[in-house]
Every structure is written in structure tokens, then in C-alpha cells.
Amino acid sequence: MTQENKPPKKDRMAREFWVKPNWSIDDLDDKRVQFELTDPKITVSGVGVFRIGQRPTGEQHIEIVVTTAPSYWELRDHIFTLRQRHADQIRKHPDQSIAEFQLIA
Numbered sequence: 001m002t003q004e005n006k007p008p009k010k011d012r013m014a015r016e017f018w019v020k021p022n023w024s025i026d027d028l029d030d031k032r033v034q035f036e037l038t039d040p041k042i043t044v045s046g047v048g049v050f051r052i053g054q055r056p057t058g059e060q061h062i063e064i065v066v067t068t069a070p071s072y073w074e075l076r077d078h079i080f081t082l083r084q085r086h087a088d089q090i091r092k093h094p095d096q097s098i099a100e101f102q103l104i105a
Helices: 009-016
Strands: 032-038 043-054 060-071 074-083 090-092 101-104
Touching: 043 074
Parallel strands: 032 101
Antiparallel strands: 032 043, 043 060, 060 074, 090 101
16 A cells, blocks of 8 residues: 555554454453553553443454542543554453453553
């Protein structure tokens, strides 16, 4: 595909965030996850909660939400949106007292 035939970058990026996981929406939505996401420039880790959107085709939009409280009056959500390579690495956590799922990708 030539450069002029490619969809705009924003559209390509949006498509990358719809994935086909090995888990159902009921398995993941609102469940705790311990995660470590690595990129060549940064690594983020912690414990958050899955938030899932689903298309009629079954594709899912998977986010990990980590809520912090920088002050008494304020709550701040940090949202990490997963790509297919991340979704493929979701596993049951070996220690269910920490989180239901684990993701190291």
C-alpha cells in the first residue's frame, strides 16, 4: 500500500486498540490486574482495573485504569489502552490476593 493510499494515522491508531482477546468481557470487565507494560522508552507497572468495551463483532477495547488521589479532593484516572500484543499476554494471576489477572508485556 502506498503512502497516499494509507488511512490517516489517527484511524490506523484507533484500529490498533480493538483487539481479539482470549477472555470474554465478563471475565475481564472491572477485574483487578497487576501489570507491567514495557515500551522501548518507558515501563509502567502497578495494579489497576480492566475496563472493557465490546463491538458486536466481539472485538474488545481493553483499558487498565489506575486511580490515584493526588489530594484530598481529587481523584485522577491513569488509563492504559492495550494493543493485541498486550491482550495476548493476559493470564490468571497466580496469587489471587494481589489481583485476578496478571499482564507482563
